[in-house]
Structures are given as C-alpha cells and as structure tokens.
Amino acid sequence: MDKTDQPRRQRGQRTDLQFTVSEPVELMGFLIAQLPHKNRNNIKSLLSNKQILINGKVYTQFNHPLIPGQEVTVLGNRAPETTQYRGLTILYEDSDLIVINKQAGLLSMATNKEKIRTAYSILSDYIKKENPKNRLFIIHRLDRETSGVMMFAKSEKVQRLMQESWNDTTKQRTYIALVEGVPKPKRGTVASYLRESKALIVYSSQNPDYGQLAITNYAVQKSTSDYALLELELETGRKNQIRVHMQDIGHPIVGDTKYGAQTNPIGRLGLHAEVLSFEHPISGKLMQFSAPVPKSFLSMMKVQE
CATH class of the missing domain: 3.10.290.10 (RNA-binding S4 domain)
Structure with missing residues (x-):
C-alpha cells in the first residue's frame, strides 16, 4: 500500500x-x-x-x-515535558541551544525602554542558576507582539555557526498570520526588496538596488468574509518581512497599525511562529519544534461558521 x-x-x-x-x-x-x-x-x-x-x-x-x-x-518517544516561565515556555534544551515558545508581549532582547523582563534576561537568569559563568547568545529575534518558536545559543561559537549558515541549515520556518480580508489567489508568493528607514519602518520595492531580497510564500487555511488565517513559509528571514509583504498584497496582519491594519479584533498582532526546523550546529541532526496556534487566532475563524 x-x-x-x-x-x-x-x-x-x-x-x-x-x-x-x-x-x-x-x-x-x-x-x-x-x-x-x-x-x-x-x-x-x-x-x-x-x-x-x-x-x-x-x-x-x-x-x-x-x-x-x-x-x-x-516518534519513538513522547515529547519531553516543557518548562514554563512567565512569558515563555522552554521547549528544548541541550548543552548548545535553548528553544522556546515566546508569548506575545515579551521582548526578545533589551531595548532602551525595557531592560529587565525580556526572553533573553529570563533565560540568562535560568542558565546562571546552574553556573554563574554560563552565558546566553541570541540567534534570531521575534517582534515583541509576535509569539512562537525562537532559539538561543549557549556559546558564541554556536551563535556564529547558526547565524553564518542560517539559510542553509534552517529547513523550515512556518508562520501563521491572521489578516484582514481574504487574499486572492488563495495561494501565492510575494517577493520584493526590503530596506529599513531611520524611523525603523521597513519599506518594500521591486528595485534590486533598493534593499535585500525577501520571499514569502502564503496559503489561505481558513477564512470568513472579513478575515483569513494564512500559513506562511519564509525563504528569507528579513526584519518585518511578513508584516510588510502582507501590506503589499493589501491584506495587513490584524493589529499591525504600523503596516496598514485597520482592525485589532484579538488585542494583539496576529502573527505566530509555528514551526522551526534546522540542522543542529554541532551534531548535524535535524531538529524540529512547533508552538500551537493561539486560540484567539482560531476563534476568529469560528465567528461566522
């Protein structure tokens, strides 16, 4: 069969x-x-x-x-028990990496305004309890209002290995987005060149000289007359890539006033990093982690069913 x-x-x-x-x-x-x-x-x-x-x-x-x-x-074994902290859950940890499910509202790293309660500071305190000399290094970031899977390195070497080979060793980056309206066609690819202004706003252009190439594949999973739930696969990992590309096709992410949203029905940015798959920088094994889609996203699809 x-x-x-x-x-x-x-x-x-x-x-x-x-x-x-x-x-x-x-x-x-x-x-x-x-x-x-x-x-x-x-x-x-x-x-x-x-x-x-x-x-x-x-x-x-x-x-x-x-x-x-x-x-x-x-899978031969059940998924290991996760460790939960306020704002994040540890999905996996070994001597080289920590993988977490970050909640919306928690910064990845410190800014001028917020220096204490960040994913970095919570995990840094966590690993220093085992050994005060332990250090933490960020590999990639999620926006404050974006939830989902992200990871940190426990050494500068692992951070460098992951960042330098990111496009080759990252096998899957799947996001779920709740957007305004329903894209047509229901499946497509958005490609443009992105550049960030001094005001920290990312602009999109079809001019190759304008910025860095960004490619986002999207597919409508569910929809109502007003909103759609999209699955997005990233071919590149540029800052604000999904948010800008959804604005480009006229269907901004709910709650994203920075990039054109008119509504905020779930009280947060409707973007979630669902799946991250990559080759382990030391062992070479294929690693895969997922974070469940927030219930608030799914509930919006039931409003008109």
Whole structure:
C-alpha cells in the first residue's frame, strides 16, 4: 500500500519511524496499515501524545486526510515535558541551544525602554542558576507582539555557526498570520526588496538596488468574509518581512497599525511562529519544534461558521 523508509533517527532508546504516503487515505487507516503490531487504542495514544507528524507538523486528528507524497513520522518517544516561565515556555534544551515558545508581549532582547523582563534576561537568569559563568547568545529575534518558536545559543561559537549558515541549515520556518480580508489567489508568493528607514519602518520595492531580497510564500487555511488565517513559509528571514509583504498584497496582519491594519479584533498582532526546523550546529541532526496556534487566532475563524 505504501512505501516505508528506514528508521529516521534515534531518540533515547526508541527509533522514530518514517513512512511515505502513496495514495489518498485517512490518517488512522494509514497508521493501522503501517503499524500492524499496534491496535486502534495504541494508535490513538500516539496521536494524543503528539507522536504523529505529517511533513514535520504534529497532528492529533485520527481522520485527517493524507495525500500522496506526504511524509508521516511516528516518534519513538513522547515529547519531553516543557518548562514554563512567565512569558515563555522552554521547549528544548541541550548543552548548545535553548528553544522556546515566546508569548506575545515579551521582548526578545533589551531595548532602551525595557531592560529587565525580556526572553533573553529570563533565560540568562535560568542558565546562571546552574553556573554563574554560563552565558546566553541570541540567534534570531521575534517582534515583541509576535509569539512562537525562537532559539538561543549557549556559546558564541554556536551563535556564529547558526547565524553564518542560517539559510542553509534552517529547513523550515512556518508562520501563521491572521489578516484582514481574504487574499486572492488563495495561494501565492510575494517577493520584493526590503530596506529599513531611520524611523525603523521597513519599506518594500521591486528595485534590486533598493534593499535585500525577501520571499514569502502564503496559503489561505481558513477564512470568513472579513478575515483569513494564512500559513506562511519564509525563504528569507528579513526584519518585518511578513508584516510588510502582507501590506503589499493589501491584506495587513490584524493589529499591525504600523503596516496598514485597520482592525485589532484579538488585542494583539496576529502573527505566530509555528514551526522551526534546522540542522543542529554541532551534531548535524535535524531538529524540529512547533508552538500551537493561539486560540484567539482560531476563534476568529469560528465567528461566522
């Protein structure tokens, strides 16, 4: 029925399994066929424990439709327990990296106005409890009002390795955006050259001499007559890239008055970093982390259903 790949990588003592879908089928039926040693209850436990990934994203719905070419991964172990702080949750930590889910409203790093309560300061205090000599280095940033996955390095070496090879080693950066109106077509690519002014506003141009190339792929996931939920894949990582590109196509992100929004129905910027996948700078292993889409985003899609 379907082609089975070799076990993908080791997590502890249990091996992850990866399968390629060859024909349309629901997720439960696919898993029953691929895992004959497990019954329906075993498979439901795998789903509820977030051990089933489709193209790297966790799915828990047993009747989710699969299409040919998708990769289904069965994780050998349950996701580790996360550590929570006010404003952020630690998703992963090793001797080189810390990966977090940052809440909206928390700065990534200090500014002239806010020097104490930032993601950097919270994590810096956290690692210094183990050893006062421990240091933290930022790899990439999220805007204050953007939530989701971001990571820090525990050494200058790891920070440099990640930043210098960012485009090559970062395999997936998926964002979810709640925008005003519904883009047409419902799937597309926005490409332009971005430059930041002295007033810290990013401007977009089609002139290659104007700034740095930025490419954003978008797809409408759900919509009402007034709003749409988009999934966005970044090919580049420029400052304010998604916010500017959504303004470019006439569908600014809700709450983003800086880049053209007229409404703020959820009381925050409607942008969330959902998935980050990258090659570990030291081990070379493929790492993948996700942060659930905020409920306020999803609730906007139910208003007119």
